[in-house]
Amino acid sequence: MRIAVLGAGPGGAAAALALARGGADVTVHLPAVRTEKPCGGALPAYLLDGLAEPALAAAPSVKVETAILENAASSRLEVPLDGLRIYRRRELDAGLLAAAVTAGARLSEGRVRRLELADRVTLRGADDEPKRYEWLVAADGALSRSRRRLGLEPAAASVGLGASVTLPAGAAAAALVLGFPDLGDAYLWIFPRPGGVSVGIAYSAELLSHGAARACLESFLGRHLPAAAGGPRYRYPIPVFGRQTLPALRLAAARRVLLVGDAAGLADPLTREGIRPAVRAGRWAAESLLAGRPDDYPHRVADGLAADMARAERACRLFYEDRIGQWMVPVCRALPGVRRVLGDLLTCRQPYRGLRRRLLAGALRGQ
Ligand SMILES: Cc1cc2nc3c(=O)[nH]c(=O)nc-3n(C[C@H](O)[C@H](O)[C@H](O)COP(=O)(O)OP(=O)(O)OC[C@H]3O[C@@H](n4cnc5c(N)ncnc54)[C@H](O)[C@@H]3O)c2cc1C
Structure with missing residues (x-):
């Protein structure tokens, strides 16, 4: 069975690694030029346990042991953290992909431009050369072409507005700060990361305007880290787990596509954490394929995530x-x-x- 993985973020790389380790014939399609994914890059250290891949071990990260929380009244508090790591995404993704390649995954470089879904899955890049597979693990992110090709609505999205900032030499390394400004469901972050910081605000566009979110972010940075205030900001969707997530997975699986990570809409609606669910879903997709039961995949996601995500929505x-x-x-x-x-x-x-x-x-x- 030939399997394609579309996308080499955490979801795609985790799927490719598990498939290759299980002996599958797997090809990862990824862009020739790798850019930094807009992301805080924070994840629990245990997520990468068992991946003794040198490229991953060598990826620089910052281990954070305390978080400063700030509420709308500017009251602050330190909370001890155990095992939070922060990476630059380019290095984290490269480390995970290297592990998959070491395990036997093949790479096909060049953006996929067309998907054809019939009795098999055909992917075409800029050269229009057809590449045919029995199954597709679609881990092509928040702007997923696969999801659109399946005619599915975009997943319910929060927004991340922020920047990766290289601090000037001598600027103090920032602490991890989380701010809760009491504006809709918004929260703000400053994450120290190798070479600088990731800063931003996560919010729902129906509850907060872009202008208000940006003003709130700049004022937060002005208080905590003036060196990172001002300057260009990215704005990128964070597709969160919602009512449409599981029906979309079932519909896609019926057409030989297993949607994973942001393409599936799996991020936590309260924290907007998406790396861990993407990695877990990538592994479940691989295990379902290796067991010859790809139709089980939506059930694995339902069993592994749905109840906790429903609680996250209530907690939200x-x-x-x-x-x-x-x-x-x-x-x-x-x-x-x-x-x-x-x-x-x-x-x-x-x-x-x-x-x-x-x-x-x-x-x-x-x-
Ligand atoms: C501002 C912001 C901050 C965030 N902070 C955090 C955080 O701190 N911690 C956390 O856990 N989560 C965070 N998230 C969420 C997290 O970034 C995502 O949930 C996670 O990256 C999802 O992984 P993925 O593998 O599904 O998709 P992605 O990481 O987006 O990877 C998709 C891959 O597919 C490739 N691709 C797309 N289309 C094609 C194509 N046509 N052909 C070939 N390749 C293609 C892309 O190049 C990319 O490499 C944040 C999100 C945002 C927007």
């Missing part, structure tokens, strides 16, 4: 609409037990399942 309403977000800083200051739970949530060690129970226990213990 509590956090942003019911103002728990604004109470979080004073509550965490008073209750170290709650502070620890929050740190675990930020490093993905605490799933949404059981969160309420642990928060209550932390509050009751009061230490």
